[in-house]
Amino acid sequence: MQAFVQQFIFGIQLGSLYALIALGYTLVYGVLRLINFAHGDVFMVGAVICYYACTRWLPFRNLDAHPEAAATNIALALLVLLIAMAVCALLGVLIERFAYRPLRNGLRVADAHFWGLVAALPLTLSLGIRSGAPSVAAWLVIGIGLGYALRPVASWLARRTVRATSRLNALITAIGVSFVLEYGGLIIFGADPNFVPNVVPEAVYTLPGGIRVGTAQCAILAISLLLMGILRWIVLYTRRGRAMRAIAHDIEAAKLMGVDTDSVISFTFALGGALAGAGGALVAALTHVKITPLFGLLPGIKAFVAAVLGGPGSVAGAALGGILMGLAEAFVAGSRFSAFRDAIAFCILIVLLLVRPTGLLGQPVTEKV
Amino acid sequence: MRFSARCAAVSLACAAMLCSVGCKDRGAGPSGTAREIIIGEYASLTGTTATFGTSTHRGVQLAIDAANASGGVNGARLRLLTEDDASKPDVARTVVTKLVTQDRAVAVLGEVASTRSLAAAPVCNQYQVPMITPSSTNPEVTKKGEYIFRVCFTDDFQAAVVAHFAFDQGYRRVALFKDIKNDYSMAFAANFASEFKRIGGTVVGEQVFQEGDTDFKAQLTDLKAASPDAVLVPGYYSEVGTIARQARDVGLAVPLVGGDGWDSPSLLPGAGGPGAALEGCFFSNHFFSTEISEKPTQDFIKSFKARYGVNPDALAALGYDAARLLVDALKRCGKVDGPALRDAIAATKDFPGVTGKITLDKNRNARKAALILQIKGDRFHVFRSYTPEQIGQ
Numbered sequence: 001m002q003a004f005v006q007q008f009i010f011g012i013q014l015g016s017l018y019a020l021i022a023l024g025y026t027l028v029y030g031v032l033r034l035i036n037f038a039h040g041d042v043f044m045v046g047a048v049i050c051y052y053a054c055t056r057w058l059p060f061r062n063l064d065a066h067p068e069a070a071a072t073n074i075a076l077a078l079l080v081l082l083i084a085m086a087v088c089a090l091l092g093v094l095i096e097r098f099a100y101r102p103l104r105n106g107l108r109v110a111d112a113h114f115w116g117l118v119a120a121l122p123l124t125l126s127l128g129i130r131s132g133a134p135s136v137a138a139w140l141v142i143g144i145g146l147g148y149a150l151r152p153v154a155s156w157l158a159r160r161t162v163r164a165t166s167r168l169n170a171l172i173t174a175i176g177v178s179f180v181l182e183y184g185g186l187i188i189f190g191a192d193p194n195f196v197p198n199v200v201p202e203a204v205y206t207l208p209g210g211i212r213v214g215t216a217q218c219a220i221l222a223i224s225l226l227l228m229g230i231l232r233w234i235v236l237y238t239r240r241g242r243a244m245r246a247i248a249h250d251i252e253a254a255k256l257m258g259v260d261t262d263s264v265i266s267f268t269f270a271l272g273g274a275l276a277g278a279g280g281a282l283v284a285a286l287t288h289v290k291i292t293p294l295f296g297l298l299p300g301i302k303a304f305v306a307a308v309l310g311g312p313g314s315v316a317g318a319a320l321g322g323i324l325m326g327l328a329e330a331f332v333a334g335s336r337f338s339a340f341r342d343a344i345a346f347c348i349l350i351v352l353l354l355v356r357p358t359g360l361l362g363q364p365v366t367e368k369v
Numbered sequence: 370m371r372f373s374a375r376c377a378a379v380s381l382a383c384a385a386m387l388c389s390v391g392c393k394d395r396g397a398g399p400s401g402t403a404r405e406i407i408i409g410e411y412a413s414l415t416g417t418t419a420t421f422g423t424s425t426h427r428g429v430q431l432a433i434d435a436a437n438a439s440g441g442v443n444g445a446r447l448r449l450l451t452e453d454d455a456s457k458p459d460v461a462r463t464v465v466t467k468l469v470t471q472d473r474a475v476a477v478l479g480e481v482a483s484t485r486s487l488a489a490a491p492v493c494n495q496y497q498v499p500m501i502t503p504s505s506t507n508p509e510v511t512k513k514g515e516y517i518f519r520v521c522f523t524d525d526f527q528a529a530v531v532a533h534f535a536f537d538q539g540y541r542r543v544a545l546f547k548d549i550k551n552d553y554s555m556a557f558a559a560n561f562a563s564e565f566k567r568i569g570g571t572v573v574g575e576q577v578f579q580e581g582d583t584d585f586k587a588q589l590t591d592l593k594a595a596s597p598d599a600v601l602v603p604g605y606y607s608e609v610g611t612i613a614r615q616a617r618d619v620g621l622a623v624p625l626v627g628g629d630g631w632d633s634p635s636l637l638p639g640a641g642g643p644g645a646a647l648e649g650c651f652f653s654n655h656f657f658s659t660e661i662s663e664k665p666t667q668d669f670i671k672s673f674k675a676r677y678g679v680n681p682d683a684l685a686a687l688g689y690d691a692a693r694l695l696v697d698a699l700k701r702c703g704k705v706d707g708p709a710l711r712d713a714i715a716a717t718k719d720f721p722g723v724t725g726k727i728t729l730d731k732n733r734n735a736r737k738a739a740l741i742l743q744i745k746g747d748r749f750h751v752f753r754s755y756t757p758e759q760i761g762q
Contacts, residue, residue, distance in 0.1 A: 193607040197638070
């Protein structure tokens, strides 16, 4: 019984993190019918931002040497959370603006310049590795040059009347963006694992019955629930949320009714990005795992499964799916079958999808011809 | 018609490229006499075990530079070509193929992680290029073929040492926590279990994790329920710190015990810093420590520190030994080609390394003693040592 309750607590904590990431998948899927595979890597960026904020950017003080700094450190940690959320929201918007929107509306000249700069980054860095120091000036020069080289391509593509509307194109692009983030991260942050030091005081309490609960776990759970609550409020009770739901229902009709679909889609990506960034920062600062640029891969896949489990497009479903995934993982990992942990989680998914093809809370959609 | 002409042109170009790769002659310089001997090295300079590769590479570089400073090998200069495998087995295989086919390396040094050595060893064996691994301890590595050597002990031995040590410490009930994706970790745990049971201990629990996991608490809680005297965690430093932390979080307060995969300056940051979750824990390591007072060892430490500004770890020392052993064999072998060099390496006897005397046995493995180190503050202290004879091997 004690082991059961204990694993239940771990499962809920793990699940609340999966739920945070899964919400980003489900929001984007609901609005665009797009599986944003780069989402797990936005989570990674949140963790990396947290690492830099905790070790370099903000004046955290060592708790062992200065126990009185606890209060200021906690305040700073909340600031870190906000920074990670803001950066990841911005990243989500950028990904949507420069990777997915050109597929919907055609490639513009600004897109050509953006991708020129992105492509110039590894080029400049590798030149720098050979010849000494990589410089920002060299990057800008190469990037703008590449941008100008890409402009004729962009304007040629923009003139074409037939636009790529296939979902497959967007999906492949999503995988591409994921690789850009992962391997771009390897170039910029390096591949060495990093750890966030203790920035907030942590304690573990033993409840009656020998059940141990840590303050870190409680903080993860509380912050996740709070953020999910805020998201629910935005989606259900604000004008933007209503626009999101309208687009999810029928994007063409929403356009005809005067909804600025592009800006609402950007807003959706910002929301998803902020949640993933919060998740990344929470994991990095409170569970102290190693952070590497490929660190978003596994949680990203699991959260994606959670989103499918709950029913893609359903906000409550994503939260429920995340919690279920976390619980399944904790119980299997704590049993003798820990080697099959991920396999069992996927088996649950397969069985469930056989019974309920739209996921736990997904709405059946009739395809109109 | 146009299409087929293009096809023909492409296949001609491919054939020409293949030929230019295949026709190269190994080891010999342009004039036929070896003015420069190319030694290949592959190492994890980046990636999950970056400190392993960096340390080893420093040791290798130091040895090669020292050899060149004292006149090279029979008049020829040594050139070290180092490739980064980013801590990935598939990349290791690719870069080693490049080293032996394109760069015409006469011998290859590497890797630390057994998974990567196992991926690259068949390539070296196929092209008859001797490969010396400084510190891959999985027994399978040198079984890949006649051309694969190692200058360290094997996991059979290391795991047996840890089993004896655990028993001597009075631990009778030990739980295992191993990385299912890691050859080294799985073999270590299996060998430990068989030896520990043979000498009278009990393995009370077994759980697995995977490199890249973020949460180990579920498995650790299960292990805690078995109330072990100690937990064996034969993993790499990048996970061990986090595991130790989370073990303390779930109330598993017994000592953790590990192997040479722990040996890294990055071990403690993951555990919450010196004096935190890993304080007082033990791990087995190669016979090298800055606390060993013998002269060759101290000389090596001095020159390493003079060049890099830090103390060498065991992996640096093994890299240094592997490269020096190779230079020694190059001096002894008459002509520099794969088979002759292989025979020269295989004939190594009582080579005075900084990690102990090295004699390669008929299975191309070195027979050496092991140390048990204890973590205290930010230092790894020599706790005791075991020779092969002491544990009846």
